[in-house]
Each structure stands twice: as structure tokens, then as C-alpha cells.
């Protein structure tokens with residue numbers, strides 16, 4: 001699909017943001033030096049896109065998308081001028097549906113599966129040479145009301161199995177990977193192994209996790225099966241406890257021969273929280289020893305507590321993108337980075353059901369590499385620069 005939209009950030013805009021980063025003491029000259037070497041207008045498409053920078057490193061880069069907003073027909077006949085559609089075509093070589101493949105979206109009624117949006121996404125990705133992740137097959141949220149009303153200890157096992165067989169079966173051979181189980185660990189619930197108190201745990205027991213993975217493997221043997229969770233990035237006591245419980249789960253899976261290929265580190269980060277560090281690095285290396293890949297599945301950087309306007313927020317977000325991705329992309333078993341949306345306007349943090357009100361000044365969050373107008377923010381360059389420094393050789397991962 002041809003790229004007809006030229007989106008760009010000016011060197012002046014970026015220098016101002018980089019200078020703001022310096023003023024909060026968080027930059028060692030890197031971003032400022034980068035800014036100074038940029039041309040007056042910084043192109044973001046074609047060879048300058050995130051996907052083009054990722055490819056030589058054997059990396060996949062992408063974002064969460066709402067398939068209903070994509071102009072798939074226009075993309076198919078090369079006539080689309082829709083900025084959201086062009087942005088995803090230009091920047092991503094992997095896509096994930098933000099909501100369309102969850103139970104709540106796929107299962108309007110017990111006997112009805114609605115694959116309309118998932119199929120649209122697969123078609124769009126095919127047009128653009130992009131891979132697709134499935135999100136997700138088993139979660140405690142976004143389940144249809146009828147499920148909660150009808151599931152019980154007698155039928156829950158069958159309900160989960162049939163859902164995974166049908167959904168993973170429908171997309172069989174078309175997906176790069178599936179988030180098979182999402183967010184099953186929550187140590188504060190006080191249950192054995194740090195398991196989260198969920199409907200599935202209540203009705204099936206701890207066995208539900210293994211059941212989900214084994215069923216998914218049978219339904220789609222080609223998809224990389226992933227366990228996906230959040231708040232396991234930082235070295236705070238709470239996140240260390242959760243990360244340890246996730247690692248213990250992965251070890252139990254491996255010991256029992258449960259088919260699992262990757263762990264998703266969601267990476268919903270906070271611009272004012274301490275940076276991720278050694279604990280996450282060790283977690284990624286432990287996963288590597290177990291033969292597991294680590295996917296950055298849902299990265300964004302909230303600016304709830306950043307004092308100042310757009311420039312201060314952009315500076316803080318850019319630093320987190322740069323430092324976090326430099327840390328994780330140094331590890332050879334991290335082949336994928338996805339952000340949770342590509343632009344601020346469509347971020348869950350900007351939606352009515354998100355945490356929009358958490359900024360004391362009432363202004364919107366700026367958590368992603370493109371802003372409300374789909375213009376690149378300094379995070380775009382920070383992200384691209386981190387991708388460029390990834391220690392991976394071209395074509396290094398034959399499974400990509």
C-alpha cells in the first residue's frame with residue numbers, strides 16, 4: 001500500500017523536548033545529540049518508519065488497533081486517505097486488536113460467534129505484509145454478561161474449551177501468536193501461587209490455565225502461545241512479588257510440559273515511576289534459559305503525575321521509551337514491541353473509561369509515539385532510536 005501521508009516532527013519541536021528532558025536531569029546528552037543531528041523535518045514514513053527500522057534487527061514493531069476504524073477496502077484498492085489507516089499501515093509490521101478478539105466482542109450470545117472485526121484485521125494485515133497477534137482467549141475482564149450468568153462448576157470447563165477451540169480454530173494458521181491467558185496472577189488476593197481470584201479459578205480450579213494452553217495448542221499449532229501480564233516491570237516490592245509469581249507459573253508450565261512459547265510483559269508504564277532495571281533484565285534472561293521469548297505487548301507511558309504541559313509530558317515519556325526499550329531490546333529473546341495504540345487520541349488512557357481524570361490539571365495524557373493529531377511526538381524518535389540500538393542481527397530469529 002503506498003504511503004501518501006507525510007507526517008513529521010520538526011527539529012525545533014524535538015530539540016525543545018530534549019532540552020526539557022535535560023532540565024529534569026534525565027538525559028545524558030543522548031536525545032539532545034540525536035535531535036541536533038536530525039534534518040529540519042523528520043520523516044516518519046517509508047524507510048523512516050518504525051517498522052522499517054525494526055526489520056533489519058529481526059524485530060517486529062506494532063500497535064493495538066480498532067479494526068472497525070480501518071478503511072480496509074480503501075487500503076485494498078489503494079485509495080484510502082484515512083490518517084488512522086495510513087498510520088497503522090506505515091508504522092507497524094505486527095498488529096493486535098485492542099478489544100475485538102476478547103470474549104465480550106466475539107460472543108454476543110452463547111451460540112453466536114462474531115468474527116467480523118477479527119477477519120477485517122487479518123485482511124488489512126495481509127494487504128500490508130503485517131503479522132497479527134490474538135488477544136485474548138481467557139481473562140477475568142471483558143466477558144459477556146451471559147457468561148457470568150450461566151457459567152457454573154459443571155459447565156465452565158466445557159465453555160472455556162469450546163470457546164478456545166472455536167476461536168483459535170477460526171484463526172488457525174493466520175496468527176503470529178495468542179495471548180492465551182491474560183493477567184492470571186495477583187498476589188494481593190492471597191491465594192496459593194499468587195493466582196488471581198477469577199471466575200475461571202473459582203469454577204475450574206488452578207487447572208484452568210493449563211487447560212487453556214493445551215486447548216489452544218491443539219486448535220492452532222502454529223501460533224506462539226503467550227502468557228500476558230502487567231506490573232511486572234519495576235523493582236518495587238509489589239511488582240517483584242508479582243514477577244516472581246509469574247516466573248513460578250512459567251516454571252510449573254515447563255515442568256508439566258504445558259505448551260507455552262512466550263511471556264508478554266505488557267509495559268503500561270508511569271512517566272514518574274522509578275525506571276525498570278535489573279529485576280526485569282534477570283526475568284527476561286531466566287525466560288530465555290527456559291526457551292521462552294519475551295514480548296513487549298502493550299507499551300504506553302502514562303503522564304498522570306507529570307507536572308507541566310505537553311512539552312514536559314512529552315519529554316518524560318520519551319525518556320521512558322528510550323531507557324525502557326534500550327534495556328529490554330538488549331536481550332536477544334525480545335523480538336517484538338507493541339504499543340497499546342499508536343496515537344494518544346485512541347489510547348485507553350484518553351477514553352472515557354480510562355484514567356483521563358487522573359491528571360490534576362485535567363489535560364489529556366500523552367502516552368504514545370503519535371499525538372492526538374497523529375503527529376509524531378518525541379517518543380517516536382526515542383522509540384526509533386531504541387530500536388536502532390537493539391543488539392540483534394538481521395534475520396536473527398528464523399521464527400519471526
Ligand code: G3I
Pocket residue numbers: 098099102141142182230266298348351352353
Ligand atoms: O463498545 C462499548 C460502547 O458500545 C459503549 O458505548 C462504551 C461505553 O463506555 O463502552 C464500549 O466498550 C468499551 C471498550 O473498551 C471499547 O471502547 C468498554 O466499556 C471498556 O471496558 C473497554 O475497555 C478496554 C479494556 O481493556 C477492557 O476490555 C480498553 O479499551 C482496552 O484498552 C483495555 O486493554 C487492556 C488489555 O486488554 C489488557 N491489559 C490492560 C489493557 C488496558 O486496560
